[in-house]
Amino acid sequence: xxxxxxxxxxxxxxxxxxxxxPFLFLALEAGxxxxxxxxFALDDSDVIVLGRGAARTAGRTLVGGxxxxxxxxxxxRMSSRHAVLTRTGNSVTLVDHSRNGTxxxxxxxxxxxxxxxxxxxxxxxYFIYRAALLAPPDLGDGGPVDAAPGLATLIPAFAExxxxxxxxxxxxxxxxxxxxxxxxxxxxxxxxxERSRRAGPFVAVNCGAIPATLVESELFGHKKGAFSxxxxxxxxxxxxxxxxxxxxxxxxxxPLDLQPALLRALEDRMITPVGSTTPVPVDxxxxxxxHRELSGMVARGQFREDLxxxxxxxxxxxxxxxxxxEDLGTLVARVLARVxxxxxxxLSPEVAAAMLRHTWPRNVRELEKALEAGLALAGxxxxxxxxxxxxxxxxxxLRPVTDPPTPGPDDDHEPDDVTQDDPRxxxxxxxxxxxxxxxxxxxxxxxxxxxxxxxxxxxxxxxSDDYA
Numbered sequence: 001x002x003x004x005x006x007x008x009x010x011x012x013x014x015x016x017x018x019x020x021x022p023f024l025f026l027a028l029e030a031g032x033x034x035x036x037x038x039x040f041a042l043d044d045s046d047v048i049v050l051g052r053g054a055a056r057t058a059g060r061t062l063v064g065g066x067x068x069x070x071x072x073x074x075x076x077r078m079s080s081r082h083a084v085l086t087r088t089g090n091s092v093t094l095v096d097h098s099r100n101g102t103x104x105x106x107x108x109x110x111x112x113x114x115x116x117x118x119x120x121x122x123x124x125x126y127f128i129y130r131a132a133l134l135a136p137p138d139l140g141d142g143g144p145v146d147a148a149p150g151l152a153t154l155i156p157a158f159a160e161x162x163x164x165x166x167x168x169x170x171x172x173x174x175x176x177x178x179x180x181x182x183x184x185x186x187x188x189x190x191x192x193x194e195r196s197r198r199a200g201p202f203v204a205v206n207c208g209a210i211p212a213t214l215v216e217s218e219l220f221g222h223k224k225g226a227f228s229x230x231x232x233x234x235x236x237x238x239x240x241x242x243x244x245x246x247x248x249x250x251x252x253x254x255p256l257d258l259q260p261a262l263l264r265a266l267e268d269r270m271i272t273p274v275g276s277t278t279p280v281p282v283d284x285x286x287x288x289x290x291h292r293e294l295s296g297m298v299a300r301g302q303f304r305e306d307l308x309x310x311x312x313x314x315x316x317x318x319x320x321x322x323x324x325x326e327d328l329g330t331l332v333a334r335v336l337a338r339v340x341x342x343x344x345x346x347l348s349p350e351v352a353a354a355m356l357r358h359t360w361p362r363n364v365r366e367l368e369k370a371l372e373a374g375l376a377l378a379g380x381x382x383x384x385x386x387x388x389x390x391x392x393x394x395x396x397x398l399r400p401v402t403d404p405p406t407p408g409p410d411d412d413h414e415p416d417d418v419t420q421d422d423p424r425x426x427x428x429x430x431x432x433x434x435x436x437x438x439x440x441x442x443x444x445x446x447x448x449x450x451x452x453x454x455x456x457x458x459x460x461x462x463x464s465d466d467y468a
Contacts, residue, residue: 027127036333
């Protein structure tokens with residue numbers, strides 16, 4: 001899936017327009033998912049060599065007028081000169097030079113003109129080619145632009161917006177975060193609070209989770225006896241944020257009849273608890289978030305235009321995870337560092353490829369929960385996360401782009417008397433020949449997990465080197 005390109009705002013007074021530039025993203029290493037992702041500009045390279053090295057390195061040379069970028073990755077399944085990309089004008093051609101084969105979008109290739117968004121698999125390392133991203137001229141090689149939680153990114157447009165959010169955090173400007181559920185809006189809201197240096201608390205209010213009959217009391221508080229069940233005075237959530245940050249999540253779900261009261265509180269920085277006639281002053285930084293299109297709601301009469309104007313000092317779009325495939329390795333590394341800091345974790349090639357093809361409808365939250373559950377299922381110690389560890393979370397979606405063939409007998413419970421003339425042996429040999437010994441590619445072609453192919457190869461004494 002191609003990520004949308006949005007023209008980011010330029011820094012400083014420069015009037016030089018940014019121009020589209022080609023990039024190659026090292027999206028994920030299956031064997032070293034904690035290594036994170038990498039980004040490499042291609043507009044100053046004629047030849048790009050992808051190959052195995054002792055560590056991840058990027059070296060640029062100029063020999064005989066040919067500008068060469070060599071990307072080395074510590075991937076034992078990569079050849080020292082695995083694949084070569086050649087730029088001619090705006091066209092980039094990939095040529096495979098490896099023993100194990102190169103796979104683009106799930107299919108083995110020998111040579112291919114790359115298209116924007118192509119997923120390239122070399123050994124157990126995955127690259128994404130982007131033909132034209134708008135980027136500043138000083139955007140060089142390296143990892144995530146910002147180390148702050150929720151803002152680490154390799155995508156130029158998102159990086160620019162992230163930089164703006166950090167710079168505006170230490171101000172009183174109201175912020176609205178637009179984006180789908182699970183994309184990390186609350187993480188960004190907490191970041192704004194931390195960078196604001198306000199001494200008070202961060203108070204999060206889910207406007208869509210409060211019962212309609214209690215919204216006013218929850219937001220503004222109430223006095224004892226204000227209504228049935230009000231046995232004591234209660235401080236509202238807005239007053240609780242005094243001196244800190246008020247985060248109004250899903251602000252688009254706030255009932256229309258309560259929006260005037262919130263508008264008054266934002267304008268006057270005063271609230272009046274239910275059952276009281278005395279306004280109470282409050283001082284808070286306001287951050288709102290929504291998955292709804294508020295301007296459209298205003299046009300339909302579902303949201304007050306004056307309230308939207310009061311909320312919208314600075315607006316940031318938080319993209320869904322499916323539009324941030326280039327950041328997947330960075331996000332995986334961050335989750336693993338948080339939930340499994342002492343464990344040596346790797347991903348099977350099937351899981352790595354499936355994660356990059358998955359649409360992640362529940363966004364970063366789904367990625368976090370999938371990895372957490374997979375690690376719990378895998379048990380303690382060093383582990384390779386396989387499809388089985390993620391099956392209970394996303395098995396219907398973690399599958400190749402094309403549907404696999406109808407499975408045969410239960411492969412994980414095969415009888416011990418498997419014979420040499422088993423028809424699956426012939427199919428396996430044919431797949432290994434077609435993919436020149438690339439076990440991962442053969443597994444995809446047969447619609448089987450890589451671990452199953454390896455079990456078959458041991459059972460029938462087959463070696464991938466015989467077909468390379």
